[in-house]
Amino acid sequence: MRDSDSQLEIAxxxxxxxxxxxxxxxxxxxxxxxxxxxxxxxxxxxxEAEANGKLIRLPTGDGMALAFxxxxxxxxxxxxxxxxxxxxxxxxxxxxxxxxxxxxQVPDVNERANVAGAGINMAQRVMxxxxxxxxxxxxxxxxxxxQYAEWKSQLHYLGEVExxxxxRVRVASLYNEETGNSALPRKLRRQRLxxxxxxxISLVTAAVLFIGVLLGLWAWQRHTTSLQxxxxxxxxxxxxxxxxxxxxxxxxxxxxxxxxxxxHREVLLNLAKLADxxxxxxxxxxxxxxxxxxxxxxxxxxxxVNYIVEGSVQREASHIHVTVELINxxxxxxxxxxxxxxxxxxxxxxxxxxxxxxxxxxGAKLSPRESTELASRPTQDIAAFESYIRARALMETPxxxxxxxxxxxxxxxxxxxxxxARDRKFVAAYWALTEANIKLFHSREAHNIDFRTRAxxxxxxxxxxxxxxxxxxxxxxYVTYYGYNDFKGALANLEQ
Numbered sequence: 001m002r003d004s005d006s007q008l009e010i011a012x013x014x015x016x017x018x019x020x021x022x023x024x025x026x027x028x029x030x031x032x033x034x035x036x037x038x039x040x041x042x043x044x045x046x047x048e049a050e051a052n053g054k055l056i057r058l059p060t061g062d063g064m065a066l067a068f069x070x071x072x073x074x075x076x077x078x079x080x081x082x083x084x085x086x087x088x089x090x091x092x093x094x095x096x097x098x099x100x101x102x103x104x105q106v107p108d109v110n111e112r113a114n115v116a117g118a119g120i121n122m123a124q125r126v127m128x129x130x131x132x133x134x135x136x137x138x139x140x141x142x143x144x145x146x147q148y149a150e151w152k153s154q155l156h157y158l159g160e161v162e163x164x165x166x167x168r169v170r171v172a173s174l175y176n177e178e179t180g181n182s183a184l185p186r187k188l189r190r191q192r193l194x195x196x197x198x199x200x201i202s203l204v205t206a207a208v209l210f211i212g213v214l215l216g217l218w219a220w221q222r223h224t225t226s227l228q229x230x231x232x233x234x235x236x237x238x239x240x241x242x243x244x245x246x247x248x249x250x251x252x253x254x255x256x257x258x259x260x261x262x263x264h265r266e267v268l269l270n271l272a273k274l275a276d277x278x279x280x281x282x283x284x285x286x287x288x289x290x291x292x293x294x295x296x297x298x299x300x301x302x303x304x305v306n307y308i309v310e311g312s313v314q315r316e317a318s319h320i321h322v323t324v325e326l327i328n329x330x331x332x333x334x335x336x337x338x339x340x341x342x343x344x345x346x347x348x349x350x351x352x353x354x355x356x357x358x359x360x361x362x363g364a365k366l367s368p369r370e371s372t373e374l375a376s377r378p379t380q381d382i383a384a385f386e387s388y389i390r391a392r393a394l395m396e397t398p399x400x401x402x403x404x405x406x407x408x409x410x411x412x413x414x415x416x417x418x419x420x421a422r423d424r425k426f427v428a429a430y431w432a433l434t435e436a437n438i439k440l441f442h443s444r445e446a447h448n449i450d451f452r453t454r455a456x457x458x459x460x461x462x463x464x465x466x467x468x469x470x471x472x473x474x475x476x477x478y479v480t481y482y483g484y485n486d487f488k489g490a491l492a493n494l495e496q
Contacts, residue, residue: 008102008103008104008117009069009102009103009105010100010101010102010103010119011056011067011068011069011100011101011102011103011115011119011120012067012068012069012070012071012072012073012074012075012098012100012141013065013066013067013068013075013098013099013100013101013103013119013120013122013123014065014066014068014075014078014079014096014097014098014123015060015063015065015096015097015098015099015120015123015124015126015127016036016040016063016064016065016066016082016094016095016096016127017060017062017063017094017095017096017127017128018032018033018036018062018063018092018093018094019093019094019095019131019132020093020132021061021062021063022062029062032091032092033062035089035091035092036063036064036092036094037064039081039082039085039086040057040064040066040078040082042081042085043078043081043082044077044081045068045074045075045077045078045081046066046078048070049068049069049070049074052070054068054069054070055067055068055069055070056069056105056114056115058114058115058120063094065120065123065124066078067103067115067119067120072100072141072144072145073145073148073151075098075141076098076135076137076145076151076174079096079098079135079174080135080179082094082096083096083133083135083179083180084178084179086133087179093132093133094132094133095127095130095131095132095133095134095136096127096130096134096135096136097123097124097125097126097127097128097129097130097136097137097138098123098126098135098136098137098138098141099119099122099123099126099137099138099140099141100119100138100140100141100144101117101118101119101122101123101138101140102117102118102119103115103116103117103118103119103120104116104117122138122169123138125163125164125167125169126138126169126171128163128164128187129161129163129169129171129185129187129188130173130181130185130187131181131183131185131186132181133180133181134173134180134181134185135173135174135175135179135180135181136158136171136172136173136174136185137155137171137172137173137174138169138170138171138172139157139169139170139171139172142155142157142171142172142174151174153176154174154175154176154180155172155173155174156172156173156174156175156182157170157171157172158171158172158173158184158185158188159171159188161185161187161188161191162191171188173185189402190402193399193400193402197399197400240276240277240278240362240363240364241277241278241279241280241304241305241306241307242271242277242278242279242280242305242306242307242308242309242326242358242362243279243280243284243285243299243300243303243305243307243308243309244264244267244268244271244279244280244285244309244311245285245288245290245294245299245308245309245310245311246261246264246285246286246288246289246290247260247261247263247264247267247290247310247311247312247313247322248260248290248291248310248311248312248313249261249290249312249313250312250313250314251313251314251315251316255390256313256315258389258390258393259313259315259386259389260312260313260315261389261393262385262386262388262389262390262392262393263311263313263322263347263350263351263389264311264313265282265389265392266351266378266389267309267311267324267351267354267355268282268285269282270351270352270354270355270374271355271358271359273370273373273374274359274364274366274370274374275367275370276364276365276366277359277362277364278305280303280305284303285303290312294310296308296327296329296332297329297330297332299329300329300330305329306328306329306330307326307327307328307329307335307362308326308327308329309324309325309326309327309358310324310325310327311323311324311325311354315344317344318343318344319341319342319343319344320340320341320342320343320344320346320347320350321339321340321341322339322340322341322347322350322354323337323338323339323340324337324338324339324340324354324358325337326358326361335361336357336358336361338354338357340353340354344382345382347382347385348377348378348379348380348382348385349377352374352375352376352377355374356374356375359374378426378427378428379419379423379425379426379428379429380423381419381422381423381426383422384418384419384420384422384423384426384429385419387415387416387418387419387422387429388415388416388419388426388428388429388432390412390415391411391412391413391415391416391419391429391432391436392412392432394408394409394411394412394415395408395409395412395432395435395436395439397409399439399443402443405439405443406440406443406444409436409439409440409443410440412432412436413433413436413437413440413454416429416432416433416436417433420433420458420461424461425465427461427462427465427466427469427471427472428471430458430459430461430462430465430475431458431462431471431472431474431475433454433455433458434455434456434458434459434462434475434478434479435455435475435478437451437452437454437455437458438451438452438455438478438479438482438483439482441455441482441483442482442483452479452483455478455479455483456479456483458475459472459475459476459479462475463476473493473494473496474493474494476493477489477490477491477493477494478490480493
């Protein structure tokens with residue numbers, strides 16, 4: 001029950017916070033609060049309202065709240081005055097939130113005027129969404145002001161943001177060339193990224209379910225084939241199944257570890273191109289790190305394969321030493337093993353030979369095109385190849401770590417540009433360059449068109465060099481979907 005002495009009124013609240021206040025020394029905090037008080041007292045809106053008994057000021061420790069009982073735009077005009085003064089004082093950074101809502105006028109412990117209630121709480125929640133320089137308004141306050149031409153052009157709705165206790169609040173940002181902050185608040189950016197990932201997961205899940213339904217219908221239509229024939233086909237397919245576990249780096253240094261990872265990646269991708277083999281994806285095998293105890297039979301059962309490939313890479317200056325073993329996981333017997341030793345540049349040949357020997361041991365039937373691709377080198381330039389594999393390692397950073405994701409993909413673009421500058425026919429580097437640039441384009445709220453343009457330029461080079469390659473169509477789908485939000489067009493690329 002409300003106190004009979006309290007007065008429920010609509011207040012137009014401006015909540016002000018000093019950014020970074022808690023990190024300052026005590027004397028600096030005192031100086032900042034004193035400066036904020038001076039700015040508020042110098043504000044024309046605050047002076048007029050206080051002179052007419054229509055303003056209540058509430059200290060909040062690292063800022064203050066101003067409750068205006070005048071017009072709805074009073075806190076906005078006051079915020080603009082403070083924003084201009086704030087820009088003139090680089091030591092003081094403010095963020096502000098505005099809301100119109102009910103408050104109770106009640107005396108505080110010193111019998112001075114005070115207010116409490118939903119109007120104050122909501123203004124604080126809106127303010128909490130912003131960064132330094134932001135003037136944010138609740139949707140209610142913004143909707144009231146948007147009816148006037150003076151304010152409509154300066155209001156920019158940002159959508160919903162989740163605040164304390166799971167409450168969702170619609171907010172708008174007020175800015176122009178002189179005041180406010182046009183950047184999207186970090187809190188909204190993070191929440192949008194999380195929502196985007198959830199949507200992606202939902203889309204992938206729906207696609208998998210849809211494909212599962214199609215496969216179920218296909219299996220039902222094929223049910224007339226005898227169970228014995230199906231079992232024979234399954235056994236034959238499993239006989240040609242392999243998982244290439246991460247190669248061990250037996251050299252010192254992080255660069256050599258990246259190099260060993262690059263050799264592993266190329267061997268695995270060479271095998272994955274062969275239609276007659278079942279090859280487990282790199283994502284699935286990366287959890288079986290080298291240097292740990294590996295139960296190969298258990299790993300094979302978990303991945304649903306008969307064969308396991310293990311290997312190691314040792315690099316010393318311009319010399320390379322690679323060992324590879326193909327193991328029958330059912331019998332724990334070595335089906336094939338080989339050691340490759342030579343100059344560093346010869347690793348480009350070793351990778352193709354390893355994949356060829358493994359496919360031969362598994363009895364894979366290769367088409368003429370597959371045989372040609374398997375025998376070819378990705379590049380003749382070892383320096384270009386090193387730049388490429390270092391870039392590919394950087395591109396594996398997950399996008400949930402946004403700052404590192406952007407930093408690593410930026411470095412990857414630089415490395416890939418170095419690679420294609422050395423070898424203009426290095427098509428795999430163009431595929432990666434397309435993907436890395438689109439990642440940078442898509443990772444920013446304000447998309448930089450330059451990244452999409454660079455991605456399209458890299459894609460054109462890939463199309464010139466390998467127009468019919470599956471990787472080229474995949475790179476094209478990446479640009480179509482993430483560059484233009486064209487789902488149907490991307491799906492058509494993938495179908496090709």
